[in-house]
Amino acid sequence: MAKTAAARGRELDRAGLDDAQLVAMLRNMLLQRQLDNRGFQLNRQGKIPFALGSEGHEAVQAGAAAAFKRGADILVPYYRDLGLALGVGMTPFEILSSLFARRTDRSMGRQFPNHYTNRDLGVMSISSIIAGHCTHAVGAAAAMAYRNERGRAVVCTTGEGATSQGEWHESVNYAAVHTLPIVFLVQNNEWAISTPQDMQMKVANVADKAPGYGIPGVVCDGFSPIATYKVMHDALERARSGGGPTIVEAKCYRFLSHSTDDDDRTYRSREIIEERRKLDPVPRFEAVLIEAGVIDDARAKALKADVLRETNEATDAAEAQPYPTVESLYENITAEDYAPWRHWQ
Amino acid sequence: MTAVAQSEQTVTMTNVEAVRTTLHDALVRDDRVLIMGEDVGARGNVFLITKGFLEEFGAQRVVDTPLAEASIVGIAVGMAMEGLRPIAEIQFADFIYPAFNQIVGEAAKTRYRSNGDYTCPLVIRTPYGGGVRGALSHSVSIEALFYHVPGLTILAPSTPADIKGLLNAAIACPDPVLFLEHKKTYRSVKGEVPGGYYTIPIGKADVKKPGTDLTVVSYGYNLHQALDAASRLDGDGISVEVVDLRSIRPMDKTTILESVRKTRKLLIVHEDNKFGGIGAEISAMVAEEALFELDAPIRRLAGPDVPAMGYALPLEEEFMISTDEMVDAMRSLVTF
Numbered sequence: 214m215a216k217t218a219a220a221r222g223r224e225l226d227r228a229g230l231d232d233a234q235l236v237a238m239l240r241n242m243l244l245q246r247q248l249d250n251r252g253f254q255l256n257r258q259g260k261i262p263f264a265l266g267s268e269g270h271e272a273v274q275a276g277a278a279a280a281f282k283r284g285a286d287i288l289v290p291y292y293r294d295l296g297l298a299l300g301v302g303m304t305p306f307e308i309l310s311s312l313f314a315r316r317t318d319r320s321m322g323r324q325f326p327n328h329y330t331n332r333d334l335g336v337m338s339i340s341s342i343i344a345g346h347c348t349h350a351v352g353a354a355a356a357m358a359y360r361n362e363r364g365r366a367v368v369c370t371t372g373e374g375a376t377s378q379g380e381w382h383e384s385v386n387y388a389a390v391h392t393l394p395i396v397f398l399v400q401n402n403e404w405a406i407s408t409p410q411d412m413q414m415k416v417a418n419v420a421d422k423a424p425g426y427g428i429p430g431v432v433c434d435g436f437s438p439i440a441t442y443k444v445m446h447d448a449l450e451r452a453r454s455g456g457g458p459t460i461v462e463a464k465c466y467r468f469l470s471h472s473t474d475d476d477d478r479t480y481r482s483r484e485i486i487e488e489r490r491k492l493d494p495v496p497r498f499e500a501v502l503i504e505a506g507v508i509d510d511a512r513a514k515a516l517k518a519d520v521l522r523e524t525n526e527a528t529d530a531a532e533a534q535p536y537p538t539v540e541s542l543y544e545n546i547t548a549e550d551y552a553p554w555r556h557w558q
Numbered sequence: 559m560t561a562v563a564q565s566e567q568t569v570t571m572t573n574v575e576a577v578r579t580t581l582h583d584a585l586v587r588d589d590r591v592l593i594m595g596e597d598v599g600a601r602g603n604v605f606l607i608t609k610g611f612l613e614e615f616g617a618q619r620v621v622d623t624p625l626a627e628a629s630i631v632g633i634a635v636g637m638a639m640e641g642l643r644p645i646a647e648i649q650f651a652d653f654i655y656p657a658f659n660q661i662v663g664e665a666a667k668t669r670y671r672s673n674g675d676y677t678c679p680l681v682i683r684t685p686y687g688g689g690v691r692g693a694l695s696h697s698v699s700i701e702a703l704f705y706h707v708p709g710l711t712i713l714a715p716s717t718p719a720d721i722k723g724l725l726n727a728a729i730a731c732p733d734p735v736l737f738l739e740h741k742k743t744y745r746s747v748k749g750e751v752p753g754g755y756y757t758i759p760i761g762k763a764d765v766k767k768p769g770t771d772l773t774v775v776s777y778g779y780n781l782h783q784a785l786d787a788a789s790r791l792d793g794d795g796i797s798v799e800v801v802d803l804r805s806i807r808p809m810d811k812t813t814i815l816e817s818v819r820k821t822r823k824l825l826i827v828h829e830d831n832k833f834g835g836i837g838a839e840i841s842a843m844v845a846e847e848a849l850f851e852l853d854a855p856i857r858r859l860a861g862p863d864v865p866a867m868g869y870a871l872p873l874e875e876e877f878m879i880s881t882d883e884m885v886d887a888m889r890s891l892v893t894f
Contacts (some may be wrong), residue, residue, distance in 0.1 A: 279785035287640070321673045330672040337639060338672035342663050348629045349664070352636015352644075358619055358640060359592065379656075390624060545674040546709050548732040 222266060225505035228443040230279065233509050236516070238279055239440045241500055242271035242495050242522040245296040248305055248534050249469075251524050252312055252326065256473040260532070261312050265327045266469035267295040270494040272494035273400050273463040275300060276441030277368065285365045287357075289350035291328040291343075293400065293467075294370055302334045305523055309531035322537040344378035347397070351384045354393035354458075368445075373462075374405025376422065377413050385460065389426040392457035396448045399460060401434060402467035407480040420462040427456050435463030436494040441551035465494070501523040562586065567753040570640050574744035576718035576751055577683075578607045580725045587617050587755065589642060591729060594621040595630055595647030604649060605685065605688065605744060627653050631660035631682060635734075638680040639668060640745065643729060652695040652737065658703075665734040666709040670708035680734045681725075687740040687779055687829055689878050693869035699778075699830035701806050704736055705839065711760055712806040714738040718749040718779045720804055723758030730757060731848060738806075740778040747782060763810035765817065769799035773817040775840055776827040777803040780879060784827055787884035796892050806836060811843060818844055822853040823891050832860035854894035858886050 227235060245267055252264030260411045262385075267274065267518060278300020287511040288294075288301050295308065307319065311329070314322035318329050320338070330338035332482060337353065339346040350369030375381050376399060388395050399419045404412050416422060423430025433444040433481035441463050452512045502508045508516075563583045571579070584591045593608060599622035602609025611620045623630050627648055634646035648654045654661070668678035688697035701712055713735060715724045721739070728735040736855040738795065766781065767788055776784045781802050788798035799817050803810070818824050825845055826837035844856060859879055861867075867877035 223721050290634075318674055319673065323671055323673060328671075330675045332675045333674075336678045337636075338668060340667065340671065342659055344630065345659055345664055347648050348660065349639060351629070351635035352633040353640045354636075355633060356640035359637070379626075379634060380579055383624070383626040384632070386624055386626070387629055387633060507685060523759025534579045538701070541673075545669050547669065547711075550676070 216440065225501065225507070226439065228439050230439065230442065234279060234503060235507050237380065238442070239498055239508070241275040241278060241296055241300050242438065242498060243517055244299055244494050244523065245271045245274065247520045247524045248295060248308055248556065251528060252310070253469070253473060255312060255528070261314075261326075263326055263473055264312060264470045265292055267293045267522055268468040269466040269494070270400055270410055270435070270500060271296055271433040272438040273398075273441050273465050276438035277324040277370075277398055277445045278440045279438070280445035281368060281448070282365075282453075283334070286449070287337060287350075287353050287365070287367045288341065289337045289353065289367060289369045289374065290329060290347050290423060291370050291372065292325070292339070292341065294329070295327065297368075297370065298329045298336065300337060303329060303331055303336065306530055307331070307526035308406065309527045310534060313531050313534070315531055315534035315535065316537045317534045318533065321541050344381040346385070347371065347375070347381050347384035350395060351393060352387050354388060354395040354526050355391065357394055358391065358397070364453050366396065366449050368396050368398055368449070370398045370400060372405060373399055373401040373403070373410055373419050374408065374413055375399075376419050385428070385458065387428050388458040389428045392455070394452040394455070395458045396445065396452055397458065397460045398445065399462045400465055401462050402465050404467050404471070404481070406471040406475060407477070417474040418462055418500075420460050423460045427458065429462040430462065432462045432464065435465030436497065438494070438498055468493070559664060561696060568750055569753070570750050571718050572603055572722055572746055573718050573739065573747045574607060576721040577739060578837060580722045581608065582611065583755070584729050584862070585611065585619060586593050588729075589792065590641065590643040591645065592619040592621065592637075592642060592649065593645045594623050594634060596625055596649045598622060598647055603647065613830045622830065624840050631657040632664065634680050634682070635668065635678055638678045638734075639676045643679055645681045645683060645729065646829075646889050648682060648684040649701045650692075650696050651684040652698045654684055654700055658799055661704065661710065661734070661736065662707050664669060664861040666707050669733060670709055677732055678734050679732050681728045681731075681737055681799055682723045682734070683737045683739065685739045685744070687742055688867050688874060689742040689779060691869065691871070691874065692741070694866040695865050699828070701738060702830050702835045705807055705836060709733065711735040711808065712738065713760065713804065713805050714740070715804050716740065716802060717747060719750045720758060720764070720802070722751050723756055724804060724855070726755060726762065726776040727757040727760050735760075738778075742779045743782065758804070761805045761810055763813040764802045764804055765799060766802045767798065767800040769797035769821065771797045771821055772825060772888055773799050773801060773814075773821045774825045774827060774888065775801045775803055776812060777806065778829060780827045780829055783881040784884055787881050787888055790885055791801070791888055796889065798888055803836075809840065809843070811847070814840060814844065815847055818848055818849050820853065822851060823894070824852065824860060825857045825887055825891055827859045829861050829879065832858055833863045835860055839840045854891055857887060857891050859884065
């Protein structure tokens with residue numbers, strides 16, 4: 214453990230990230246894992262109707278979030294983006310308010326879990342229609358370009374299945390034609406519910422589609438937060454400085470079923486998951502940081518205890534909140550002061 | 559480049575000119591406004607509505623999009639969510655189907671699903687309707703397909719003055735608006751348009767001709783035929799009140815009910831298919847609110863329930879409602 218900083222630096226390609234940033238990435242990954250498990254636990258306890266897991270995506274999202282510029286960039290996530298949501302500033306209490314569908318949820322208990330919205334943080338509201346949000350992400354990037362706002366960019370995320378959608382194609386194409394400041398981050402976990410990648414596309418990598426749009430496509434190790442950070446950092450910097458869009462494909466894996474309503478035993482063998490679990494990015498990154506001397510065992514333990522405490526507190530606090538009032542069902546259909554809908558309906 | 563508003567004086571113009579000058583002046587008035595769609599730039603739109611705009615306002619504000627309707631609307635949704643005021647054009651209403659999810663599932667639900675965190679002040683303009691030999695895919699009426707969607711405003715003004723006022727209102731509206739322009743009225747309908755900026759309230763119908771014996775509710779090209787039919791009946795001493803719906807949704811219940819309570823008879827005329835159409839909703843509303851004040855069954859005159867009008871002239875004519883048919887329907891209802 215008694216290594217000098219210089220020695221550590223040689224062993225760990227830290228992509229310019231300092232110790233505090235590396236630890237923040239690990240903490241984000243631990244918190245994702247904890248909150249993911251909490252969602253499934255609460256569902257199995259009958260306390261919430263539904264949860265989606267991001268297990269296996271922790272590294273991608275911690276890395277991408279570290280490259281996101283708060284207060285400038287916009288995130289247009291998909292529904293498996295817990296770590297990105299946390300990484301750009303959303304709190305476990307917000308996540309759990311959504312899981313419990315409580316009044317403190319930003320959508321007031323309307324949205325499905327994992328469908329975040331937080332305009333203050335630049336997290337755009339999405340629906341569940343796969344890739345529909347990619348066009349909105351392009352619109353947001355077009356708005357930045359329209360106002361000549363250099364130094365800002367959009368992160369638009371999807372899984373690999375979404376790249377089969379016409380709207381994904383239309384979005385990437387438009388962004389390319391107009392050289393818009395956007396990064397299409399594809400988290401390739403190999404499965405779209407039960408459909409494997411080779412039933413979605415003929416190419417080995419989503420990034421292989423990029424030349425068809427005349428833009429760069431990059432593949433990165435989505436089990437490494439530093440590798441993902443590096444690629445996302447470069448792509449976002451390029452976008453922010455007017456260089457146009459990039460497709461970033463982060464190879465990861467979906468360890469859990471699609472959701473609490475899915476049973477992946479019907480289409481996927483246990484052996485393959487066990488095999489892939491050996492590369493689980495969360496313990497792996499913990500080991501990397503210990504090995505490099507960034508943290509020690511005690512610090513790792515303390516981080517885990519801390520995210521458990523935070524998750525427990527947020528669970529209790531969110532569960533204690535009231536449901537939205539039934540009157541709220543009738544609110545925010547149109548603007549409150551938009552008289553026609555109120556008086557002539 | 560100093561752009562100057564084009565419509566300061568009261569002038570007589572066609573419907574298509576009203577669309578054009580209103581769009582032009584919106585671009586002059588508000589930096590957040592931009593127009594995007596297929597062939598709106600160099601070509602100036604297939605009806606020449608935006609001709610010259612590209613030169614005057616530049617490619618940032620008059621955007622020739624790739625040929626992809628879902629993303630024309632979807633990208634405009636994203637722009638609207640981020641503070642711009644896009645006016646997205648679907649070249650023909652018939653081409654709007656690929657954008658159905660973006661309109662119904664995204665634009666109309668943005669405010670609701672985020673509980674007001676995000677809004678979608680977006681205008682989608684599109685020419686619709688038949689009688690121009692447009693065959694199956696350049697003639698459709700689409701209003702009923704979108705009518706069912708809470709949060710979506712649908713406007714279909716029929717005169718130049720109404721087009722200007724309602725298009726201005728649509729652009730100022732904080733929520734998504736589907737703005738329908740009947741192609742056959744583009745150059746066939748002319749009227750006086752007041753100068754300067756004004757809006758007409760969304761959700762307000764307009765009594766285009768007062769009368770006492772029968773209420774006719776219509777919009778679009780049919781409205782002008784209904785006015786002709788009503789004038790013909792004037793000579794026979796039959797007094798028909800013609801209500802221009804203008805705003806398909808929200809529906810102006812007050813004006814419709816006031817008229818029906820006065821005349822005690824209701825005819826609804828629209829080109830869109832009859833089954834599950836706008837007329838069905840108006841009929842149901844009047845039946846719920848004023849059934850026992852009626853002196854005759856409610857009558858609907860509407861497009862037939864066939865998939866589309868044909869290209870061959872007789873097939874198109876058979877689909878379209880003629881003014882004679884309207885005269886007959888009005889007469890038979892008055893003498894019921």
